[in-house]
Amino acid sequence: MISIRDVSKNFDGNRSYAVTNLSLEVAKNETLVLLGASGCGKTTTLKLINRLVPLTSGRILVDGRDIYQQDLLELRRSIGYVFQDIGLFPHMSVLDNAAVVPRLLGWNRARRSTRAQQLLQLVGLNPSQYANRRPRELSGGQQQRVGIARALASDPKYLLMDEPFGALDAVTRDQLQGELIRIKQTLGKTIVFVTHDLFEAIRLGDRIAVMNQGKLEQVGTKDELLNHPATPFVKELFNHATRQAALLQPGVSA
Ligand SMILES: Nc1ncnc2c1ncn2[C@@H]1O[C@H](COP(=O)(O)OP(=O)(O)OP(=O)(O)O)[C@@H](O)[C@H]1O
Numbered sequence: 001m002i003s004i005r006d007v008s009k010n011f012d013g014n015r016s017y018a019v020t021n022l023s024l025e026v027a028k029n030e031t032l033v034l035l036g037a038s039g040c041g042k043t044t045t046l047k048l049i050n051r052l053v054p055l056t057s058g059r060i061l062v063d064g065r066d067i068y069q070q071d072l073l074e075l076r077r078s079i080g081y082v083f084q085d086i087g088l089f090p091h092m093s094v095l096d097n098a099a100v101v102p103r104l105l106g107w108n109r110a111r112r113s114t115r116a117q118q119l120l121q122l123v124g125l126n127p128s129q130y131a132n133r134r135p136r137e138l139s140g141g142q143q144q145r146v147g148i149a150r151a152l153a154s155d156p157k158y159l160l161m162d163e164p165f166g167a168l169d170a171v172t173r174d175q176l177q178g179e180l181i182r183i184k185q186t187l188g189k190t191i192v193f194v195t196h197d198l199f200e201a202i203r204l205g206d207r208i209a210v211m212n213q214g215k216l217e218q219v220g221t222k223d224e225l226l227n228h229p230a231t232p233f234v235k236e237l238f239n240h241a242t243r244q245a246a247l248l249q250p251g252v253s254a
């Protein structure tokens, strides 16, 4: 379980806050989606959880323990991270990219290789075809799969995923969303997933936390947000999506 308690973050000495008084709980085996527009503080929130960004105030507990009371390497090992820009190492093979964390943990070559091949298979990349390629020899969707394999490498309890499918075409995105659901069912992870796409949030999230300008507008299931929007912002978000979806009806035009 991840517990975010009254957390704030500013980068510029109190002038402006990227995250303000944020409180959220992520239950075991839950997928919590952080949903909001560009600049609302989604990435910052993820980075606060694994200490890539230091807190300004408040507390974050992982497994009931304050993250600043935990050994950093242990904490990071328990939390897989999929970066917004993927961030594969261009000079390393796909296999070595997937095995970065096991290497940091000091696993020997044979064990690393076995684990990386297993993970590539899991994310739908046949190791005999892809293991020796460089990232530039992969499509965007395939690179994203390697990013997910890398995050899963040490079998972390938690996964933080920062807009992992943001740059993909609709069909590939749909396919990877389906695979993430399958992976989660197989491995049983607790996931914080960032997106700015309401439909992606609805498909993947057990609950959705709507953020706006660093603040939490509302957190709840799709039905709770749809039927009982707590703020005008949440209401408009769903109204907007309803108008978009209506464009799919025959004879309806913008
Ligand atoms: N290292 C930093 N130094 C200064 N300001 C920062 C830093 N990182 C983020 N910010 C600011 O904090 C705010 C939130 O940024 P953040 O990256 O969390 O947004 P986001 O919701 O992930 O946006 P996007 O959807 O565009 O990725 C922005 O105003 C951003 O400019």
Ligand SMILES: [Mg+2]
Binding pocket: 042, 043, 044, 084, 162
């Ligand atoms: Mg971001």
